[in-house]
Amino acid sequence: LWKETLEAIKNNFKEDTFSWMSKTSLFRIEDGIAYVSYRSVITKNIMSDSNTKALFEQYLSEMWGEAVTITLMHYREVEKMMPEEIVQRRTKELVQTKFNADYTFENFVQGKSNQGAYAACFHCCIEDTHTFNPILIYGNSGLGKTHLLHAIGNYLQKEIPEKKVFYAYSGDLVSILIDAMKTHNVQSNTVEMVQAQLIDNDYFLIDDIQNLTQSSSQEIFFKVYNSLIAKGAQIVITSDMHPNELEGIQNRLISRFNNGLPINILKPEFDTSRAILRKKLEGYEEACQINDETIDFLAHKFSDDVRKLEGSLRTLIFNATLENIDVIDLPFAQRVLSGQLIVAKPNKLTPKQIKKVVTKFYGLSYNEVEGKSRQKKLVTARHMIVYLCHETLGTSWTQIGQQLGNRDHSTIKSSYDRAIKLLKTDTAFQIAMNKIKDSL
Numbered sequence: 001l002w003k004e005t006l007e008a009i010k011n012n013f014k015e016d017t018f019s020w021m022s023k024t025s026l027f028r029i030e031d032g033i034a035y036v037s038y039r040s041v042i043t044k045n046i047m048s049d050s051n052t053k054a055l056f057e058q059y060l061s062e063m064w065g066e067a068v069t070i071t072l073m074h075y076r077e078v079e080k081m082m083p084e085e086i087v088q089r090r091t092k093e094l095v096q097t098k099f100n101a102d103y104t105f106e107n108f109v110q111g112k113s114n115q116g117a118y119a120a121c122f123h124c125c126i127e128d129t130h131t132f133n134p135i136l137i138y139g140n141s142g143l144g145k146t147h148l149l150h151a152i153g154n155y156l157q158k159e160i161p162e163k164k165v166f167y168a169y170s171g172d173l174v175s176i177l178i179d180a181m182k183t184h185n186v187q188s189n190t191v192e193m194v195q196a197q198l199i200d201n202d203y204f205l206i207d208d209i210q211n212l213t214q215s216s217s218q219e220i221f222f223k224v225y226n227s228l229i230a231k232g233a234q235i236v237i238t239s240d241m242h243p244n245e246l247e248g249i250q251n252r253l254i255s256r257f258n259n260g261l262p263i264n265i266l267k268p269e270f271d272t273s274r275a276i277l278r279k280k281l282e283g284y285e286e287a288c289q290i291n292d293e294t295i296d297f298l299a300h301k302f303s304d305d306v307r308k309l310e311g312s313l314r315t316l317i318f319n320a321t322l323e324n325i326d327v328i329d330l331p332f333a334q335r336v337l338s339g340q341l342i343v344a345k346p347n348k349l350t351p352k353q354i355k356k357v358v359t360k361f362y363g364l365s366y367n368e369v370e371g372k373s374r375q376k377k378l379v380t381a382r383h384m385i386v387y388l389c390h391e392t393l394g395t396s397w398t399q400i401g402q403q404l405g406n407r408d409h410s411t412i413k414s415s416y417d418r419a420i421k422l423l424k425t426d427t428a429f430q431i432a433m434n435k436i437k438d439s440l
């Protein structure tokens with residue numbers, strides 16, 4: 001990006017002036033500030049000239065796709081401070097997780113299948129002596145594990161805000177730890193710093209532990225884990241299988257996971273499925289209703305996965321609104337869901353499919369959206385992909401990054417923030433979003 005900028009302004013300057021300028025590099029762009037490092041005072045003086053700076057800013061803004069101002073820094077300053085700062089900022093981002101407001105204890109329907117998991121999660125919030133540590137909840141996808149972790153976070157933030165809660169997908173945690181290891185050097189103790197930040201919590205919630213397979217991350221995680229237990233913090237972990245079946249996770253970790261309380265969360269029994277459907281319907285009752293026969297039908301067909309159960313309900317309501325139907329009955333449900341009963345279409349959506357639909361919508365190729373160019377259309381398409389993956393599938397920042405040419409966690413997170421802003425301010429973006437959602 002910086003090379004392109006230099007290339008673009010080259011002809012405005014004398015050759016020797018330009019050669020001083022070209023000894024700069026762009027360190028990073030954040031919050032509209034481009035950090036540019038220089039090595040010599042001569043370069044600094046040339047670059048500090050207000051006309052020159054303005055010209056750089058103009059070109060850089062165009063290529064970046066957003067207005068940026070340039071801050072000049074000596075390269076030593078950059079080398080010394082930046083890695084720590086970046087790692088610290090990323091960890092802080094994770095620490096300040098906002099929990100999904102819908103995933104509360106109140107909104108969680110209890111039944112035999114999930115009572116144990118619910119009770120353990122709720123009790124660890126209201127009791128200071130953490131009898132079961134860690135609490136490990138395991139079970140298939142779509143049975144409410146993430147919901148319960150968020151419920152702990154929501155509850156504590158509201159009722160006991162002084163408690164520090166840390167939540168992360170294990171994949172995102174790994175990417176933080178790898179960053180910390182990469183930037184660790186004599187001057188900056190990033191690994192210890194991140195460790196300290198992780199330990200400084202009262203609740204430590206790790207989602208989908210099965211993805212913590214990177215071995216050097218496990219080393220750090222092991223230390224953090226032991227310190228947390230030693231100081232009496234509560235650890236809650238979810239996994240898609242019993243700890244003993246986890247692959248690629250060190251035995252000493254597995255034996256610790258078994259120390260506390262592994263709880264199996266099962267698919268909801270028929271009555272629970274019905275109750276979940278009723279609960280999810282609460283928000284829609286004005287718009288349309290569903291008769292009991294249809295509720296029973298859905299509860300039978302989709303109880304293997306609550307995500308699918310919810311999805312079927314949403315599909316029905318969506319179609320009923322389109323066709324102006326007030327009460328959804330069985331024939332209507334069978335007609336609308338007939339395709340889905342065999343292939344469960346809306347639920348098979350993957351990040352990759354979202355990428356496909358969005359790139360097609362904007363007339364782009366995968367190479368373009370995965371590549372480095374900051375052309376406006378490309379940037380917008382990336383924001384769209386990030387937003388849709390996160391909102392509709394709950395894909396982690398790291399996994400979204402993998403779809404987009406291995407962009408890192410914090411880039412994806414800021415892209416998401418940007419999409420939220422665009423959704424509020426940019427009509428073209430809103431319209432595009434609706435069209436894309438329809439075709440998904």
Ligand code: ADP
Pocket residue numbers: 103107108109110114140141142143144145146147148276279306307310
């Ligand atoms: P997992 O993390 O186990 O894959 P999630 O926690 O993401 O599953 O749950 C998938 C969806 O199902 C979420 O929208 C969640 O709110 C819903 N869900 C699962 N179990 C329940 C339940 N017992 N009551 C209400 N909603 C539930």
Ligand code: MG
Pocket residue numbers: 145146147207208
């Ligand atoms: Mg989950």
